[in-house]
Amino acid sequence: MKRSDRITAVVLAVAVGVVMILAFLVHRAQGVTALVRVDGATIKTLDLTSTSPQTMTVQGVLGPVEIATDGKGSVRVTHATCPDQVCVHTQPAHSPGEQIICVPNHLIIVIEGNRSDIDALAQ
Amino acid sequence: MKKVIAAVLAVVVLTMGTIALIRGRNTPEPVTSTYFLMDTVLTIKTTGGDAAAINDHLHELALQVDAMTSYYEAGSETTHLNASAGTGPIPVSDEYANLLRTALSVELTGGEKTFDICISPVSSLWGFTTKEFRVPSPGEIASVLPYSQPDQLVVSGTSAALKDPRARIDLGGIAKGYSLDVMEAYLRTVSPQPSQVIVDFGGNLLLYSAGRKTDWKVGIRDPRGDGIIGYVVSGDAFVATSGDYQRYFEKDGTRYCHIIDPSTGYPARLNQSATVITSLDAMHGAMGDALGKVFFCSDAAHQQELYAETSKQGVVGVVLVDAGGARSTLGPITLVSTGDQ
Numbered sequence: 001m002k003r004s005d006r007i008t009a010v011v012l013a014v015a016v017g018v019v020m021i022l023a024f025l026v027h028r029a030q031g032v033t034a035l036v037r038v039d040g041a042t043i044k045t046l047d048l049t050s051t052s053p054q055t056m057t058v059q060g061v062l063g064p065v066e067i068a069t070d071g072k073g074s075v076r077v078t079h080a081t082c083p084d085q086v087c088v089h090t091q092p093a094h095s096p097g098e099q100i101i102c103v104p105n106h107l108i109i110v111i112e113g114n115r116s117d118i119d120a121l122a123q
Numbered sequence: 124m125k126k127v128i129a130a131v132l133a134v135v136v137l138t139m140g141t142i143a144l145i146r147g148r149n150t151p152e153p154v155t156s157t158y159f160l161m162d163t164v165l166t167i168k169t170t171g172g173d174a175a176a177i178n179d180h181l182h183e184l185a186l187q188v189d190a191m192t193s194y195y196e197a198g199s200e201t202t203h204l205n206a207s208a209g210t211g212p213i214p215v216s217d218e219y220a221n222l223l224r225t226a227l228s229v230e231l232t233g234g235e236k237t238f239d240i241c242i243s244p245v246s247s248l249w250g251f252t253t254k255e256f257r258v259p260s261p262g263e264i265a266s267v268l269p270y271s272q273p274d275q276l277v278v279s280g281t282s283a284a285l286k287d288p289r290a291r292i293d294l295g296g297i298a299k300g301y302s303l304d305v306m307e308a309y310l311r312t313v314s315p316q317p318s319q320v321i322v323d324f325g326g327n328l329l330l331y332s333a334g335r336k337t338d339w340k341v342g343i344r345d346p347r348g349d350g351i352i353g354y355v356v357s358g359d360a361f362v363a364t365s366g367d368y369q370r371y372f373e374k375d376g377t378r379y380c381h382i383i384d385p386s387t388g389y390p391a392r393l394n395q396s397a398t399v400i401t402s403l404d405a406m407h408g409a410m411g412d413a414l415g416k417v418f419f420c421s422d423a424a425h426q427q428e429l430y431a432e433t434s435k436q437g438v439v440g441v442v443l444v445d446a447g448g449a450r451s452t453l454g455p456i457t458l459v460s461t462g463d464q
Contacts, residue, residue, distance in 0.1 A: 040157055074349065083254035086369050091349035097342075098350075101164045108157055108164060117461060118354050120321050120328050122364045122398045122442075123344035 032096060032113035034075045036067060039106045048073050048094065048111070060105025067109065075109060077102065097121055153319070158182045161189050161299060163325030172317030180313075181306045181322065188302040191219060192294040194243065194252075201294055209288025215281055223278045225406050226297050229413040230273040232432060236420040238413040239385035241275045241285075243293035249390070251381045252293075256372035258379065264388040272385065300363055300412025303329040307361075307403055327412055328362040331403070343458065344368075346395035346444050353460040355442060355452070357400055361408040365415035366396035384420045391420040398442040400456065407437045414438065423451075430454060 031049035053071040066079035074092035087102035096113040154174035193199040229238040250256040270287035322329040342351040367380035397418035401411035430453040440454030
């Protein structure tokens with residue numbers, strides 16, 4: 001093998017390595033977001049990869065709904081004025097495809113992201 | 124040096140080509156629509172075909188089922204039948220009679236821990252119809268239970284009757300599953316065919332790909348923690364889940380869920396969730412929805428008997444989480460743990 005061939009091989013290997021690392025970083029950076037929708041319209045987009053917890057109140061059809069992120073990738077409904085409290089009972093959501101629903105408020109929180117292990121959720 | 128540059132260029136071009144290929148492979152994009160009806164959410168995700176139009180039509184079909192079955196809407200067949208309680212048979216539509224017969228057939232399957240579309244007087248005592256929750260006294264339950272039994276409903280041809288003037292039926296435990304039956308029948312005929320449709324109607328799933336997809340991964344919700352306890356792999360199917368973790372109220376440290384055991388008049392306490400998978404055949408969406416409640420109210424021994432009987436009628440498999448959190452499956456399915464969830 002000629003010296004130039006060896007250089008070519010090394011450079012090729014390095015180039016492939018760099019591309020793989022870049023691809024990995026890009027993939028990881030495509031974060032998980034929570035979309036808060038009322039009557040189908042997205043009124044808030046929350047970045048679940050953010051490490052600072054956040055609490056906000058949005059207006060549902062029935063009344064105010066308090067939503068909190070925990071800074072560890074989860075979101076939940078912490079307070080709502082609906083009579084059945086199904087949304088407050090729902091466990092924190094963090095995986096793409098998961099939903100938190102408040103029917104009386106026509107409010108739905110959908111987790112979106114590239115990574116989804118499952119096609120549908122039985123719940 | 125030229126060789127080196129050429130090699131690097133080749134790698135870059137190859138990588139970009141691969142990324143473009145991966146990105147392009149997933150077309151067409153799915154269209155997801157969300158609707159609020161029947162006191163729950165209908166989410167439809169359609170890939171291929173005239174996706175947006177399909178979603179709207181499926182919603183329209185669910186609205187029609189609601190108009191026929193609703194407990195609350197004046198003008199529904201349920202309202203008419205309830206208003207006629209104690210006065211003898213009234214005429215009902217073919218479709219409605221067929222749905223009532225499906226409910227009755229599940230009631231016969233269930234034995235003691237039966238499905239009961241006549242339970243609503245007891246549910247009302249607990250406040251589940253008005254959402255003003257309370258724990259009724261044993262005396263109240265004992266006085267209401269006799270006319271809240273499935274034998275109150277008599278169906279003959281296209282007529283139906285409720286025996287006791289105080290008896291009421293509520294199809295809330297079967298109407299969502301039945302809506303999926305109606306949707307599935309429509310999807311079979313629509314042209315051009317979508318490649319995939321996932322319908323989630325308040326705990327009832329329809330997985331449709333006209334048989335092309337045999338490896339749907341269906342996540343099973345963890346009834347107590349967040350995320351899922353694992354997934355099962357299935358072909359096209361209806362998947363109905365009954366659980367105690369969304370619709371319930373708590374009083375003095377006790378959880379009272381919305382599924383009433385018709386043999387006692389008290390909320391069922393033996394399980395945290397039951398997921399019933401049925402094949403895509405006529406009325407199996409309705410059957411799975413109703414059977415979910417029966418499995419949910421039953422102990423392990425009775426669940427096995429139920430599976431032995433219903434596996435001949437289209438039940439593919441059942442995933443169970445009992446009151447202690449123990450997980451089990453019935454039938455040729457495996458609950459695959461996902462570890463990190």
